Amino acid sequence: MKAVAMPTVSRVAVCGGTHGNELAGIYLVREMLKKRADGTEPVSVVTVMSNSRAAQLCVRYVETDLNRCFTRAALSAPVSETSPYEMIRSQELNALLGPKASAQAVDLLCDLHNTTANTGLCLITYSDHDWICLHICKHLQREMASTPVRYVHFDIPLNEAYSLDSVGKHGFAMEIGPQPHGVVRSAIFSAMQEGVQLMMDWICQFNSGMLFEGGWVDVYTMVKNIDYPRDSETHVITAAVHPDLQDRDFCLLHPGDPMFLCFSGETLRYRGKEALYPFFINEGAYYEKGVALSLARKRRVQIPSVQRDRILREWD
Amino acid sequence: MKAVAMPTVSRVAVCGGTHGNELAGIYLVREMLKKRADGTEPVSVVTVMSNSRAAQLCVRYVETDLNRCFTRAALSAPVSETSPYEMIRSQELNALLGPKASAQAVDLLCDLHNTTANTGLCLITYSDHDWICLHICKHLQREMASTPVRYVHFDIPLNEAYSLDSVGKHGFAMEIGPQPHGVVRSAIFSAMQEGVQLMMDWICQFNSGMLFEGGWVDVYTMVKNIDYPRDSETHVITAAVHPDLQDRDFCLLHPGDPMFLCFSGETLRYRGKEALYPFFINEGAYYEKGVALSLARKRRVQIPSVQRDRILREWD
Numbered sequence: 001m002k003a004v005a006m007p008t009v010s011r012v013a014v015c016g017g018t019h020g021n022e023l024a025g026i027y028l029v030r031e032m033l034k035k036r037a038d039g040t041e042p043v044s045v046v047t048v049m050s051n052s053r054a055a056q057l058c059v060r061y062v063e064t065d066l067n068r069c070f071t072r073a074a075l076s077a078p079v080s081e082t083s084p085y086e087m088i089r090s091q092e093l094n095a096l097l098g099p100k101a102s103a104q105a106v107d108l109l110c111d112l113h114n115t116t117a118n119t120g121l122c123l124i125t126y127s128d129h130d131w132i133c134l135h136i137c138k139h140l141q142r143e144m145a146s147t148p149v150r151y152v153h154f155d156i157p158l159n160e161a162y163s164l165d166s167v168g169k170h171g172f173a174m175e176i177g178p179q180p181h182g183v184v185r186s187a188i189f190s191a192m193q194e195g196v197q198l199m200m201d202w203i204c205q206f207n208s209g210m211l212f213e214g215g216w217v218d219v220y221t222m223v224k225n226i227d228y229p230r231d232s233e234t235h236v237i238t239a240a241v242h243p244d245l246q247d248r249d250f251c252l253l254h255p256g257d258p259m260f261l262c263f264s265g266e267t268l269r270y271r272g273k274e275a276l277y278p279f280f281i282n283e284g285a286y287y288e289k290g291v292a293l294s295l296a297r298k299r300r301v302q303i304p305s306v307q308r309d310r311i312l313r314e315w316d
Numbered sequence: 317m318k319a320v321a322m323p324t325v326s327r328v329a330v331c332g333g334t335h336g337n338e339l340a341g342i343y344l345v346r347e348m349l350k351k352r353a354d355g356t357e358p359v360s361v362v363t364v365m366s367n368s369r370a371a372q373l374c375v376r377y378v379e380t381d382l383n384r385c386f387t388r389a390a391l392s393a394p395v396s397e398t399s400p401y402e403m404i405r406s407q408e409l410n411a412l413l414g415p416k417a418s419a420q421a422v423d424l425l426c427d428l429h430n431t432t433a434n435t436g437l438c439l440i441t442y443s444d445h446d447w448i449c450l451h452i453c454k455h456l457q458r459e460m461a462s463t464p465v466r467y468v469h470f471d472i473p474l475n476e477a478y479s480l481d482s483v484g485k486h487g488f489a490m491e492i493g494p495q496p497h498g499v500v501r502s503a504i505f506s507a508m509q510e511g512v513q514l515m516m517d518w519i520c521q522f523n524s525g526m527l528f529e530g531g532w533v534d535v536y537t538m539v540k541n542i543d544y545p546r547d548s549e550t551h552v553i554t555a556a557v558h559p560d561l562q563d564r565d566f567c568l569l570h571p572g573d574p575m576f577l578c579f580s581g582e583t584l585r586y587r588g589k590e591a592l593y594p595f596f597i598n599e600g601a602y603y604e605k606g607v608a609l610s611l612a613r614k615r616r617v618q619i620p621s622v623q624r625d626r627i628l629r630e631w632d
Binding site: 027028030031058116178180181182183184185186187189190236237240241242243246261263264282284285287288 | 343344346347374432494496497498499500501502503505506552553556557558559562577579580598600601603604
């Protein structure tokens with residue numbers, strides 16, 4: 001199979017603190033900001049603290065979830081001084097790193113996140129055929145010895161894509177767990193640091209003209225969310241994730257498997273007809289969103305060999 | 317050794333939601349509130365949601381940490397409508413369950429807490445010679461198969477004791493971890509439910525006149541707190557708890573052992589002269605308090621046999 005020629009990845013954005021209590025990304029961005037660029041870097045990297053107000057308060061957001069404010073509609077909505085802070089901030093970030101879906105947008109946007117779920121490292125994207133993102137995933141899978149790396153795909157059109165990473169020409173959330181919100185665990189910080197470094201290594205090698213062989217990548221495509229059982233009147237949850245399911249992100253869940261253990265003692269089972277892969281199991285920030293876990297279908301995606309476009313090389 | 321005769325434990329308070337994002341206690345209290353007393357219970361139990369406003373918002377506190385508002389000074393301070401909510405609430409709780417250090421106070425106050433640290437179940441008290449608390453601890457240690465149970469002692473005079481449990485004649489925080497704040501994990505909920513049930517079982521047996529044999533209990537007395545390394549100008553933390561120390565609560569820390577791993581990569585070691593027992597390692601709520609971990613000295617305390625006072629029995 002002939003290598004697909006792709007443009008140089010010249011401008012990269014690494015963002016942290018899009019959620020102000022996901023601390024590994026916040027401290028990694030702070031470390032990166034300390035190291036001033038000396039102009040000799042092979043790639044232009046802009047490092048951004050996305051929601052510094054929320055980070056200051058160590059809360060997910062101040063007024064509304066910033067990482068839901070990057071739809072086409074939200075980015076073009078009129079804002080004023082009285083708009084929620086994050087609605088204003090998303091437009092600032094779009095001006096800085098985008099505009100979304102324009103030629104001016106950064107080539108790659110990596111947005112750093114943490115989850116209380118036992119996900120390992122996930123690259124979360126809106127595309128199952130973004131060869132750059134898929135090759136970076138393959139590179140991380142090859143190089144990271146102690147962290148499982150997975151590719152998660154939300155099948156949503158770009159206009160409706162709501163997260164910061166959708167502003168870049170290529171982009172993903174780099175999501176690592178488990179880590180409590182408001183806590184930084186050294187091993188999670190180190191995994192994130194390694195993940196970002198490996199991403200940069202890959203980009204530099206790609207830009208230098210290296211050919212990356214194609215192959216296969218497992219892609220987990222999000223199918224649906226499952227909410228907690230709730231009291232019909234108060235909407236208060238009446239069960240926690242079952243101990244047999246807790247921490248088993250990306251382990252196949254079969255029909256009939258235990259899903260919740262009610263506070264009253266009763267076990268509730270998965271009633272779906274299809275075995276699916278659970279992820280974001282018991283993510284703390286999703287109680288308010290009505291999500292106890294998400295379910296994905298896995299398939300193997302063949303990715304082509306890629307190489308930097310040779311024509312572009314002459315322009316640099 | 318002759319059994320020490322002690323008064324009946326007639327009135328018990330079980331409190332949850334003193335911190336509004338420590339969810340196991342909140343859901344356990346909600347479950348207990350569903351089960352209305354039918355008047356046949358051998359012990360009077362009052363179940364309290366201590367900080368329902370904070371629980372509603374799923375935050376530790378609204379204006380100030382409620383569990384620091386039970387010193388003699390705070391409980392006798394004048395309050396008005398403009399006082400912090402928790403300052404008003406602590407006085408309400410003192411009126412309901414105390415007054416602290418009075419004959420009217422509940423006989424035993426059990427306050428339910430969770431921590432992000434890997435503590436197992438701790439009974440945290442202000443006394444190393446409260447035979448009721450120590451016997452309950454011994455009972456839990458005997459009966460709980462899968463959860464380590466420890467007795468932690470803060471050596472602070474009752475006037476300065478700042479937490480809700482200090483309002484009861486006997487009292488402790490039942491602290492269970494690890495659990496992220498804002499998350500309920502089924503196994504942690506079940507351990508807490510079991511701990512409370514075993515406490516009630518012990519009280520009922522004690523009240524019925526059963527003799528409890530004395531013995532030895534390990535007591536961890538808090539010695540000092542250790543803060544994170546911080547930037548001298550910004551006070552932002554510059555390191556996380558070292559991976560070799562993370563999750564090793566109550567494992568002896570020796571001088572020279574790794575304590576922090578700086579975000580820059582450097583390892584910082586424990587510089588104390590005495591081997592001590594770390595606990596509350598990387599508790600999320602303590603970043604703002606300047607506590608990365610606490611250190612305790614362990615010793616074995618001999619506790620006497622106890623039995624309900626026979627004279628009192630005639631009065632009931």
